[in-house]
Amino acid sequence: MDPHCTEECRRYEQDGFSIARVIAEHKGRYSILLGDNTITAEITGKMMFAAETRKDYPAVGDWVAVQLYDENSPAIIQNVLPRKTILSRKTSGREVEEQIIATNMDIVFIVQGLDKNYNLRRLERFLVVATQSGAEPVILLSKIDLLSNDELNERLEEVKTISKDATTIAYSAKTLVHLQEIKNLITKDSTICFIGSSGAGKSTLINRLIGREKIHTQEVREEDSRGKHTTTHRELIPLATGGCVIDTPGLREIGLWNVGGSVDEAFSDITELALQCKFTDCTHAHEPGCAVQSAIEEGMLEAGRYESFLKLKREADYIASKSDITKQQERKAREKKMGKNIKVILKMKNKK
Numbered sequence: 001m002d003p004h005c006t007e008e009c010r011r012y013e014q015d016g017f018s019i020a021r022v023i024a025e026h027k028g029r030y031s032i033l034l035g036d037n038t039i040t041a042e043i044t045g046k047m048m049f050a051a052e053t054r055k056d057y058p059a060v061g062d063w064v065a066v067q068l069y070d071e072n073s074p075a076i077i078q079n080v081l082p083r084k085t086i087l088s089r090k091t092s093g094r095e096v097e098e099q100i101i102a103t104n105m106d107i108v109f110i111v112q113g114l115d116k117n118y119n120l121r122r123l124e125r126f127l128v129v130a131t132q133s134g135a136e137p138v139i140l141l142s143k144i145d146l147l148s149n150d151e152l153n154e155r156l157e158e159v160k161t162i163s164k165d166a167t168t169i170a171y172s173a174k175t176l177v178h179l180q181e182i183k184n185l186i187t188k189d190s191t192i193c194f195i196g197s198s199g200a201g202k203s204t205l206i207n208r209l210i211g212r213e214k215i216h217t218q219e220v221r222e223e224d225s226r227g228k229h230t231t232t233h234r235e236l237i238p239l240a241t242g243g244c245v246i247d248t249p250g251l252r253e254i255g256l257w258n259v260g261g262s263v264d265e266a267f268s269d270i271t272e273l274a275l276q277c278k279f280t281d282c283t284h285a286h287e288p289g290c291a292v293q294s295a296i297e298e299g300m301l302e303a304g305r306y307e308s309f310l311k312l313k314r315e316a317d318y319i320a321s322k323s324d325i326t327k328q329q330e331r332k333a334r335e336k337k338m339g340k341n342i343k344v345i346l347k348m349k350n351k352k
């Protein structure tokens with residue numbers, strides 16, 4: 001049981017509910033884990049009616065209070081318990097909407113292949129998203145068996161320039177080198193979510209942790225190391241050694257969702273430099289005495305990293321402004337709906 005929710009859990013249990021964990025979702029139906037049993041569950045009509053956004057629905061990793069019925073009926077999810085951490089992204093496509101990837105994880109493993117999948121700029125982006133979740137980000141570089149020692153050291157040096165405080169482990173799921181270090185991070189009660197692009201090796205690593213080929217994996221395309229989007233749904237899997245892992249489908253690019261200060265946090269090298277600029281409102285574009293520009297000129301800061309920082313900042317600002325507008329629109333729609341309901345009630349009263 002997650003210690004985070006004990007008090008609230010106890011209250012629910014006193015009222016006759018059971019506490020379970022959401023391990024998968026299939027078109028509005030949920031698989032939940034209760035002790036060692038996996039059961040099917042649905043949400044109450046009330047919960048569905050009250051839900052305003054996707055965030056109000058149960059997500060993989062959630063602890064939920066459920067009402068159990070007989071064996072042939074689905075359990076009914078009464079409520080989602082408060083989430084300790086939330087890993088979110090903007091849904092792909094035009095609409096500005098949040099999609100929860102997973103909740104209540106302690107660590108986010110960002111998996112990236114050291115084949116042609118390797119991309120420092122994408123790693124920076126994943127790092128921002130993982131930082132925002134509230135869980136600890138860890139960078140896992142897979143497929144070191146494909147590299148020479150020199151190549152590996154070069155990559156590790158590069159990753160060091162962007163990893164900040166995040167632990168980085170380079171490993172091979174083929175030769176099993178450095179796998180133990182990864183296992184050591186998964187403590188008994190912890191939940192770990194795996195993210196990364198398709199073909200990075202997320203499911204392969206989870207199979208190694210489980211000790212058998214439970215999840216289907218597939219070769220990557222040779223010319224660009226792209227995966228074939230083998231994993232198609234999120235799933236929480238408890239490990240026999242304790243702890244849980246959450247496998248997710250590969251994402252080519254992960255859209256930022258209301259990341260607040262996480263861009264600045266993930267790019268603290270740049271925000272710290274900016275403090276030394278001559279002008280406090282320096283845009284780091286053309287001003288004299290700009291510490292950011294001189295760091296780039298002196299080779300202390302990579303221009304690509306600075307561009308990446310600007311791009312992510314712009315994206316974060318855009319999402320923040322758009323989601324404010326969306327919230328306003330939702331509030332208006334809600335007020336309209338409530339207004340209608342009140343009118344109906346008044347009509348009914350007048351008829352009496």
Ligand SMILES: Nc1nc2c(ncn2[C@@H]2O[C@H](COP(=O)(O)OP(=O)(O)OP(=O)(O)O)[C@@H](O)[C@H]2O)c(=O)[nH]1
Nearest residue numbers: 143173199200201202203204217219229230231250
């Ligand atoms: N050489 C080598 N191949 C690896 C390693 N890890 C994974 N692979 C291979 O990479 C390919 C893709 O691995 P998957 O585990 O399916 O990748 P995934 O990240 O789960 O991909 P999606 O499910 O599509 O998101 C498979 O052919 C694996 O055998 C590794 O450490 N070394």
Ligand SMILES: [Mg+2]
Nearest residue numbers: 202203230231
């Ligand atoms: Mg997979």
Ligand SMILES: [Zn+2]
Nearest residue numbers: 277282284290
């Ligand atoms: Zn400046």
